[in-house]
Amino acid sequence: MTRLADQDLSRLKIDRGPHAAPPRRRRWLPYVAIAVALAVAAAIAFKVAGPTAVETVTVSSAYPSQNYTLLNATGYVVPQRKAAVASKAQGRLEWLGVLEGSRVKKDEIIARIESRDVGATLAQATAQVKVAQANLELQLAELRDAEVNLRRSEQLLGPKAISVQQYDADLARFKKAQASVSNSRAAIASAQANAQAAQVSVDQTVIRAPFDGVVLIKHANVGDNITPFSSASDTKGAVVTIADMDTLEVEADVAESNIAKIRADQPCLLQLDALPDMRFAGQVSRIVPTVDRSKATVLVKVRFVDRDARVLPDMSAKIAFLSKPLAEQDRKPVVAVQPAAIVTRDDRKVVFVVHDGKAQEKAVTTGERIGELVAVGGVAAGDVLVLAPGDKLRDGARVTAAKK
Known part of the structure; x- marks a missing residue:
């Protein structure tokens, strides 16, 4: 039993002699190391060769009139001559010859009341x-x-x-x-x-236009009872409302603290929300000599110097009160951009236009400052430029907009 045990224990000994078999190596470790090294190299290469994050700005349109603007206000277009046309006679409306938008001449017959x-x-x-x-x-x-x-x-x-x-x-x-x-x-x-x-x-049963104008509102239809001086039910007072479109003007409420900046006959620039790409010359017609206590404002009326058939009553308008009259070219928009987007390369003023993920260098010419912007030539409104491009940015470099 003792010999058998010694033999079993001898099998558990490690043979360290010259003829002993070598231990098994981990052959997969070199491959893992190579893969990690390649991944790190690829990441570094992508970081170096990837797109540069830059801030961008969009080229916009600006008006030189901003340099001469003293005060801005909002208001509405109203006709100076406007009338609700009716008749002293009472009766049933038997004929109406106009519709909304109809142009009428002074003393033209526009309606008749039953007159038997x-x-x-x-x-x-x-x-x-x-x-x-x-x-x-x-x-x-x-x-x-x-x-x-x-x-x-x-x-x-x-x-x-x-x-x-x-x-x-x-x-x-x-x-x-x-x-x-x-x-x-x-x-x-x-x-x-x-x-x-x-x-x-x-x-009096024949209703005539009091002046040349355009029908704005049709209040009654054929068959309605016309009773101008009564508020009885199912009756109408006025038949139509007519406005003289040649007397259109803009009314604006100006804070009484700013009224000192406005004077009669002061030049203005008018912009209508319905026609945002157009600017109309205007002039202060009159300042109503009273203050609205509830709003602390003064009513200012501005007449159109330039007339346009597309201007209609009750359109909302923005008024820029100017320090001096504008030349015709100052009423047209110019291309402008933030000055930080313009840099000097080889004694040239250039900008970098972002297109298809690349920064393309483009030479520009600069003009006068318009508020916080500067007029430029060589780019178009809507172009996206690199804001404050660094010295390392080159033509054709890949860029991406930085997240704000």
């Missing part, structure tokens, strides 16, 4: 005039006859061919005829006045 009742009154008054005129002719004939008899009586009274009583009767008849003629003439005047009043009533 006042027409009948006019016909009756006209007939009364004719009756009075006929009575006058009758009385004139009677006057002529009385005058002839009176002259005959005067001739016969001298030789006492007739009595004094007969002469007195012929004289009284003559004076009565004269009175009848005067009465007939007064009756004619009265009948003519009644006829004129009836004609006015008829004329």
Whole structure:
């Protein structure tokens, strides 16, 4: 048993002799080391050759008028001449000849109210005039006859061919005829006045344009009851609203603390939200001499120097009150960019335009400063430029916009 045990223990000994078998190596370790080294090298190469993160800025359009602007305000376009057209007559609207947007001339007929009742009154008054005129002719004939008899009586009274009583009767008849003629003439005047009043009533059923303008609102339709001086239900007061488009102006509320910067006839530049790419020359028409207590503002009205058919009432507008009148070229936008985007390369002023992930160097020319921007030539509005490019940035370099 002891020998068997010694043999088993001898098997557990490590043979360190020259003929002993070598231990097994970990052959996968070199491959892992090589893979790690390649990965680190690739990361370093990507970092070195990858796109450079840069800040960018967009080329915009600016107006030179910003250099002369003293104050900005907002307001609305309103017509100076505007009228809600109605009639003194009451009745049913039987004809309407205009629609919204229709252009009308002064005294042009735009609507009619039912007029059969006042027409009948006019016909009756006209007939009364004719009756009075006929009575006058009758009385004139009677006057002529009385005058002839009176002259005959005067001739016969001298030789006492007739009595004094007969002469007195012929004289009284003559004076009565004269009175009848005067009465007939007064009756004619009265009948003519009644006829004129009836004609006015008829004329009031015809609604005419008070001035040249454009129909803004149509308040009534054919068949509506027109009652200008009543607030009864199912009735209309005005038929249409007309505005003179040649008198359009802009009204703006200006804070009373800034009113000292505004004066009459001051030049202005007007921009409408409906026409954002256009600037209109304006001029302060008047400053309303009162202050709104609730808002602490003063109403300022600016008239258009330039007129445009696209300008409509109630359009919102921005007003720039200027220190001096603008030349025509100053009312046009120019391309402008932040000065930090312009650098000097080889004695040239250049910018770097970002296109398809690359920075492309482009020479530019600079002009006057417009607020915080500077006018440039050589680029277009909307181009994306590198802001504050460093000395190491070169033409064609790959770039990416830095996250803000």
